Amino acid sequence: MADPAISSSSVTPSARRGVGSYAHSARERWRRLPLAARIILWIVFVLFAIWLILFITKGRFLKGPFQKIISSSLERDVRVGGDFQLYFAPLRIKFLADGFSIANPEWASQPYLFRADRIDARISPLSLIFGDKRRIRSLLLQKGAADLEWSKDGKTNTWTMGDPDKKGEPLEMPVVQRALIAGTTLRYRDPKLFVSADLAFDTVRAQNTRFAHDIRFTGNGTMRDKPFTLRGGILAPNETITGGRNQLVVAAEAGSTRLNVAGTLRGAFEIEGADLKLVATGPNLSLLFDFLGAALPDTRRYRFTSDLTKVGEEWRFTRLKGYFGDSDLAGKMTASLPDGRLLIKADVETKALHMIDVGPFIGYSPAKLEAQGAKAVVETVAGRPRLLPDAPLRAEAIRRFDAVVNYKVGGVRGDNMPIRNISLALKLDRSLLSLSPLTFDMAGGFVSSDIVLNARGAPVKTTYDIRLSPTPMGKLLGKWGVEESGTTGTIKARVLLTGLGDSVHESLASANGRIAVILPAGSMWARNIQLSELDIGTFIQKMFEDKLKDPVQINCGLIAFSVRNGVAAADPILIDTRKNVMVGRGGFSFRNESLDLAFRADSKKFSLFAGQSPVGIGGYFAKPSIAAISPELLGRAGAGLGLSLVGTPLAGLLAFVDVGDAKAAACGPVLTGAQASAQRTTKGERRDDVGKGTTAKSESGKSDRNERRDQKKKFLGIF
Template sequence: MADADPLRPDSPAQTVPHYRGVRHYVSGAHARWRKMPLPLRILLWIIGIIFALWLILFITKGRFLKHPFERFLTHRLERPVKVGGDFQLYFDPITLKFRAEKMAIANTPWASRREFFRADLIDSRIAPLSLLFGDKYKVRWLELRNAATDLEWNRDGKSNTWTFGDPNKKGKPLNLPLIRRALLAGATLRYRDPRMHLATDIGFETVKAHDTRFANDVRFSGTGTMRERPFILRGGLLSPDETVTGGRNSLALHAEAGATVLEVSGTLPGATEIEGADLRLAAHGPNLALLFDFLGVAIPETRSYRLTSALTKQGGEWRFTHLKGRFGDSDLAGRLTVSLPNDRLLMRADLSTRTLDILDVGPFIGYDPQKLERQGANGAISTVNGAPRILPDAPLRVEALRNFDARLTYNVRRVRAEHVPISNIGLTLALERSLLTMSPLTFDMSGGHVSSDIAIDARGHPVRSRYDIRLSPTPMGKLLARWGVEESGTSGTIKARVQMAGVGDTLHDSLSTSNGRIAVILPAGSMWTRNIQLSELDIGTFVTKMFSGKLKKPVQINCGLIAFTVRNGVAAADPIIIDTEKNVLLGRGGFSFRDESLDLAFRADGKKFSLFSGQSPVGLDGTFARPHIDVISPQLIARGGVGAALGIAASPLAGMLAFVDIGDAKSAACGPVLAGATAAAQRTRGGKSRDDVGHGTTAKEEAGKGVARENKDEKKKFMGTGVK
């Protein structure tokens, strides 16, 4: 059409082309676009490009990306990646859909299998932002058919098959993607860890769930071996129906290794999402150490146990809370956490026991728990070369100690034992890089208090152990009540200290190579006994007690020291001296941690003239497990024979001369005694060196040269023709 100019009637009408209006519109749009802020224009361009890419990918299903995907992943993982069938990669509509058929990822060169992963079909829905942000990929849906995964550590434990890149790169812990729901058919998982001696093969299948709240049930089962012991496991994971908002996966797991049974039940946020799980653990078996073997962790052996605990994972920690149960005849409660700071296993525990049965202590220090279960206290005794032994010889699991660190506090209210008056045990244990310390280890005993610091250094070979055990002043009446000491009338106390160091992987080996000192100090006090073995050993009171069964008044002790110097596992008396009101008790000999033999002799010399004081020694021999006391020694019998002969030949008065003690015993200076000094430092009350406590030979002797021989020779000299 043509329009006339209304302001100029004489002007002819002109024709306006149609495209002029379009051009005007485009020009206006372009002007408006240029007027927009630059950041906004950039943003719109980005959105437009993304939409175009989304549209292209949606229409083509991203199949053209198959070969670029293979090349990119091969370069990124430094392993060949191949997709043999259909390939799809696109947004649908927001989540990233990935589908691949006949996909395979090659394994690292040192692995025992050619392929790390293969599957006939992978179909998944992935949250795209999780690929860019966060440390875990989030998979909304995963379908795997005939898939096989190989998880394996190398022999030195430095590399694994799931840490991609350089095959010599340090292996990282397994970090599974967060999978909300899954459908598996013919999927298998293979795991190998030579360091833990662990091998397992697990199969997965998905079946339709019977509960309408759940879409499907992923069933799994498998077999394996752990430290040469076979185990089986089975269970199921119920995934919630997608119509259930906020649904949680329900887990049930049952595992058996011989008589050890482990059951886990509860809920998970996602199929592989453990963080925030709400689980319950129940375990029972013959030995708790067997259960911890699955973590590659060495704990003391125990008798049969049954435990329950709440279980969850928070902030990289596995938390076992509200733990309670029993081991043997003892109860246990507390909490335990397991974590991996700096890729090293760390266990922290705070445990308590109300009543600890004495038999349940045995496995902690190396006694066979099954033997204790069958034989009770007699299970602590073994036979070596025909002789009974009581020191445990179970080896410390040095290699297992190198796998983890630990922090433990353990408290025991009381110990159930007929003749062991122990209560209020407190233990603080730390294991760091194979250095195990129990500092302090404390407990109350018969009104006294024992405090210990023990260190076991397994960082080198052989293992080196240090012991420092201290007994605070303890009432003698309570401590020795089971041996016949009357608490009423006994005011004496005992204090002691043991300081030794040795090498060896067992308690027996450590003590049998040890060097150090043992000292028991008796300050001034009284002792009243109904047991003849604890008399002053004056023959007069001995005869009186033999017929009346009891002292008429307490023995008054001025001071006493029972001390041993230990060299190469052999302890020599250094010295044994107890100064009483009437007598001086002396002892010589020693004992050996090597063969657990005892070879001691004791004699009481009167300070005043006394009839019926035969100065006859008492011998203590045998072994730790079966000690033997010779109260009426051959020497006493010989003296009695002489007395009988004199009585017949002369008169009854002459017969008494055989039992006369002229009363020449030298009172002890109590200063060196109470200081726990060696024999060389002991003095009489007059300040002279004592010549009746070994002349200090034990202290001067070189370590390992004839200690046992000297002990035996000195005992023979001390006892004459006495105890063998």
């Protein structure tokens, strides 16, 4: 039989003293603890109490305060329409919300930034306090819908919370390690970049033992009114696999442009540090860069592979290699968004650049180059051949991003292209595009240039500063048949122009500045020269006597033009040789690409029979022509015939007598590239035979008759 319960009255006084003594002893031990230890223990006790209350109640009583606090903090209406849970389970935060929604700003086209029938997440609590990334260990999302949209002016977006006038920030996704998604959609709109996309996500159970499930997505959209499609999947590893990684596969198509990405992710949506492989193919690289919101010159067909990962705010493309057209390319590139503005940095190299692949960079059609080759660079406009490309610069596109690119080329492949070791430093800073320096080796010489395009205003302003260091003429012209053994002369040049316009043609057609080519002392042997359709050998033979039995001994020479509103006038053309002085008149036009030049060589010594007469170069840049028979030569022949009829046949030779009164040029002003007004004879006299020349044809192609008549009187010496 059990003992009856002991009443409090039956407890002896000694027992009571024992209990009281224990409590007193506990209080004494508590008081003896350091103050810091007592505070820590109180904090632990309070936290445990909070944890216990939340665990028991599942934190459902926080639903109202949660909506109020989050709505106030985000300055958006945040609602939970159904069940709500927020507690520690046991150490990670469990967040569950049914009928969850976040409103959009008033300007947005959709009422909600995000809605979901259910969100069930396990969140790392320390990530809410430390670090800049929120870590979600697992996420269940049912029938979610996200609307990501930029304003029309590109200044604000729907996901930048707080002040509605706050500048839009880049989208930062939380790190999600494992996810189950059912019936979720994503909508993205960027009116300024002309981009729209609609994606649908769903989860299916994987059919193997390694992966537990597969988050698949499909979608479509438009980029600058061009449609694209997207599909892919994220294979999440089975929980029983230690250290398993998510596998990502993405395939995107836009017309003939193809992108394929495959690799591993640390988490279901954890792109940071991902190990990915990219393969890109298509007809034109500019179409691909449109997806980045960047402008690139057109190219021919390409294929590239690259390692791809994300580190911080940078997307890094490393071990980049492939080809465009008939040219190779390798290197690395990064894309980031500092201050919300796209920045592209690249260090790339081409071992062999095909000349045809250079064409699209300056405005020639890649499709025509692909079909017609070099013939595609010439078009017929108003019945005249045009060589300078007229494709407009995408000024609006380059205003949207910045770039820093270093590009090196080992050599250029193509007919008669003695160019090697190209080095280009490109910088685009808020619509100011500089190619500085742009350098390359050419036939033993060195070309350095600085080209700046200022698109900060309209029209685009371009400055060209191109410099050729002293270059052996033999090597320079060797590709066209010059016998180097007889050519020792050198050549140096500078082009300094400024023009307005959105294309190469427009820019040069409005250009102002100066072009100068200087020939220091040396010799030239021009036998067997033939440059394109213009027979330089014939030209020089007509200029100088003895038909080049010996090399021409050049004392100094200057071929210079002053350019005004796209029209280049000879200022001056003056070449002094041992036996002759060659002067030139006329010029050319960047406007209609016409050539109208006349050259004449006068002997320094008496010559009984001199057939020299002005030799003309006419036609167009794309189709030049040489006129070896001039009106003066016909005039001499007519005069000779007349003298033969009225006198003796010997008298007819008097028409071809050259008294040899050509005045040698002072080489000082010539070698400094001075204008015609500064040229002097060796005696210091001002030259009267190198006045400013002008082109004879205007934009319409009609001659300025009065100016042309004056030129003929002063230069051709018509009787």
